[in-house]
Structures are given as structure tokens and as C-alpha cells.
Amino acid sequence: EADIYQTPRYLVIGTGKKITLECSQTMGHDKMYWYQQDPGMELHLIHYSYGVNSTEKGDLSSESTVSRIRTEHFPLTLESARPSHTSQYLCASSEGGQGKAFFGQGTRLTVV
Amino acid sequence: GQSLEQPSEVTAVEGAIVQINCTYQTSGFYGLSWYQQHDGGAPTFLSYNALDGLEETGRFSSFLSRSDSYGYLLLQELQMKDSASYFCAVRALVSGSARQLTFGSGTQLTVLP
Numbered sequence: 001e002a003d004i005y006q007t008p009r010y011l012v013i014g015t016g017k018k019i020t021l022e023c024s025q026t027m028g029h030d031k032m033y034w035y036q037q038d039p040g041m042e043l044h045l046i047h048y049s050y051g052v053n054s055t056e057k058g059d060l061s062s063e064s065t066v067s068r069i070r071t072e073h074f075p076l077t078l079e080s081a082r083p084s085h086t087s088q089y090l091c092a093s094s095e096g097g098q099g100k101a102f103f104g105q106g107t108r109l110t111v112v
Numbered sequence: 113g114q115s116l117e118q119p120s121e122v123t124a125v126e127g128a129i130v131q132i133n134c135t136y137q138t139s140g141f142y143g144l145s146w147y148q149q150h151d152g153g154a155p156t157f158l159s160y161n162a163l164d165g166l167e168e169t170g171r172f173s174s175f176l177s178r179s180d181s182y183g184y185l186l187l188q189e190l191q192m193k194d195s196a197s198y199f200c201a202v203r204a205l206v207s208g209s210a211r212q213l214t215f216g217s218g219t220q221l222t223v224l225p
Binding site: 033035040041042043045048058059090092094099100101102103104105106 | 114142143144145147153154155156157160162197199201203212213214215216217218220
């Protein structure tokens with residue numbers, strides 16, 4: 001039912017590298033979100049978008065940036081990765097007033 | 113901002129009924145959602161309450177009291193596969209017309225045989 005995709009699933013990179021985590025959805029949803037989640041912990045909202053060219057920072061301070069040039073695409077970029085960025089990053093999208101968000105499978109990032 | 117509180121852990125046996133509570137503080141409240149997440153998996157949507165009362169979906173029910181800023185998820189006839197983390201999430205107006213989805217810290221449910 002949910003058509004939201006994240007790539008890559010797993011990524012190990014060195015400190016200082018620039019990376020982009022991809023997220024695409026084919027449902028035409030206006031709202032998209034990026035969450036950061038450590039194992040067994042809560043989801044922290046780091047960015048959200050409620051439409052093309054509209055992005056906002058979430059509650060958790062993040063050194064990442066996002067863009068929303070197309071409805072279906074919401075990439076997240078880290079300009080210079082650090083070990084503290086090691087975490088799982090979950091992308092989600094939603095539409096309408098039902099509080100129902102669809103999540104991608106996540107990208108598990110390790111910065112060494 | 114928003115804040116949500118839910119118990120960190122709940123344990124029950126197969127076939128039992130368990131209730132996971134969630135209290136929240138937020139302005140611009142629109143509704144309360146519940147999500148299930150198995151280890152290593154993505155959260156999946158269970159239910160959404162915008163109005164007071166009980167919503168039933170199979171073995172799962174969700175309740176909301178807007179005046180008490182409180183809701184709960186009720187799981188009946190527990191099965192081993194229900195062992196997972198359960199998150200409540202508030203949908204609230206943040207700025208302009210933007211409605212943000214903020215998650216609680218999650219409740220780890222363990223179902224014992």
C-alpha cells in the first residue's frame with residue numbers, strides 16, 4: 001500500500017564526507033518528514049515540508065539540510081558527516097487530515 | 113512545542129488485554145495517532161483519533177479525551193507478533209497552516225507465552 005522509498009538502506013562513510021539520503025514517494029502527498037531514530041529510542045523530527053519549495057526545521061537541531069523541488073522527492077544532505085550523525089534516518093509522507101503517515105524503510109547511517 | 117508521555121515498557125501474556133496510555137501537551141492540537149514498530153522495521157500506522165471517543169479496528173482500539181489531553185491504545189487477544197514498540201504521535205498546528213507530526217518516546221510491549 002505504501003509507496004515511499006529510501007536509498008541507501010545502509011551506508012558507512014568516513015568523517016568529513018558529504019552525503020545525500022534519498023527519499024521518494026509516488027502517492028502525491030504534500031507533506032513529507034525526516035526523522036532521526038537511535039535504536040530503541042524515540043523518533044525525533046529534524047525536517048518537514050508541506051509542499052514544493054516549503055521546508056522547515058523540526059524540533060531536533062540538525063546539521064543537515066533538505067530540499068523539496070518536486071512533490072515526490074525530499075532528499076536530506078549532510079555537508080560534512082561526523083560520528084555523532086550515526087543513526088537511523090526515516091522518511092515519511094502524509095496527506096489529508098487523518099494523521100496517517102507512511103514511512104520508508106529507513107537509512108541506517110554509520111560515520112566512522 | 114509539543115511533549116508526549118507514555119510508559120517505556122509493558123509486559124503481558126498471550127491472550128491478555130493491554131492498555132498503553134499517552135498524555136500530551138501541545139497547542140493547536142488536531143489529533144492523536146498510534147504507530148507500531150518492530151525491531152529493525154519502519155513505523156506502521158495503526159489508528160488516528162481527532163474526536164473524543166473510541167475507535168475500533170479489529171483487535172486494536174484507540175481512545176481520545178481532548179479535554180484531558182489523554183489517549184490510549186488498547187490491544188486485545190494479544191499475540192506474540194504484537195511484541196513491538198508502540199508510539200503515540202500528535203498532529204498539531206505549528207505555524208501558518210503547517211501541521212507537524214510529533215512522536216512520543218515509545219512503549220516497548222513484550223508478549224510472553
